[in-house]
Amino acid sequence: MKISTIVDLLDAQVLCGGDHLENEVHSACGSDMMSDVLAFVKDQAVLLTGLINLQVVRTAEMMDMRCIVFVRGKKPAEEVIAAADDAGIVVLATTERMYPACGKLYATGLVGGSVSAV
Amino acid sequence: MSEPVKFHFDVEGDNFSSAGEASVNVKKLLRQLSMDPETIRRVSIAMYEGEINMVIHANGGTADVLLYPDRIRIILADTGPGIADVALAMQEGFSTAKDNVRALGFGAGMGLPNMKRYTDRMEIESEVGKGTTVTMDVFLPGKNA
Numbered sequence: 001m002k003i004s005t006i007v008d009l010l011d012a013q014v015l016c017g018g019d020h021l022e023n024e025v026h027s028a029c030g031s032d033m034m035s036d037v038l039a040f041v042k043d044q045a046v047l048l049t050g051l052i053n054l055q056v057v058r059t060a061e062m063m064d065m066r067c068i069v070f071v072r073g074k075k076p077a078e079e080v081i082a083a084a085d086d087a088g089i090v091v092l093a094t095t096e097r098m099y100p101a102c103g104k105l106y107a108t109g110l111v112g113g114s115v116s117a118v
Numbered sequence: 119m120s121e122p123v124k125f126h127f128d129v130e131g132d133n134f135s136s137a138g139e140a141s142v143n144v145k146k147l148l149r150q151l152s153m154d155p156e157t158i159r160r161v162s163i164a165m166y167e168g169e170i171n172m173v174i175h176a177n178g179g180t181a182d183v184l185l186y187p188d189r190i191r192i193i194l195a196d197t198g199p200g201i202a203d204v205a206l207a208m209q210e211g212f213s214t215a216k217d218n219v220r221a222l223g224f225g226a227g228m229g230l231p232n233m234k235r236y237t238d239r240m241e242i243e244s245e246v247g248k249g250t251t252v253t254m255d256v257f258l259p260g261k262n263a
Contacts (some may be wrong), residue, residue, distance in 0.1 A: 002227075032223060039226075054135045
């Protein structure tokens, strides 16, 4: 799925990384707990979250993710967007809540992908 | 073992926003050195978790990354409160983090187990009231003895 498709499906606003919208992503995860993302996520390229602090970007960067979707209409501070931009990560914001946002992407083919062994 | 290349970072303890800066820098440095991507990922995740721990629990500390021909060693040292029961702290889900930390997405009791999971070897030396030193090794591909 192209990131531009995520923008369309979630009627999302592009906060940074507009040059990368044609990049393909193949799996995603949704979580408000960065510890769990670091523990269980393996190769997901998209992170959907309702948290908007700088550690969300750092977590995504550590996990080599390509795109962060902030759900529930939350908007991060400029420094958060700047850090993502610096890391080459696309940042989207949608008014959708977590469950429907994940559901729409999943139903359109963006699967959960594998998880690391516990 | 030949003399390793060393990188040293001071991890500030009073600012949660800055937690992870050293890990971001290490990731960039290892990329510049054209290290194996999976190795970079494992090192940076383990170090990031450790950095977060130092900020949450120990008011910061130091992070040293040593590049040996066969492995990358990460040494995280703090002079915080120490860990009373290391075996208990290693259990997934055990956490002494406060609610304000949980609200930021951490403190689920996954930090230390995660650091062990992403590295090939981890040692914790800790004394209550003195501090904690965590040493982790990630072997380079094909070099795991």
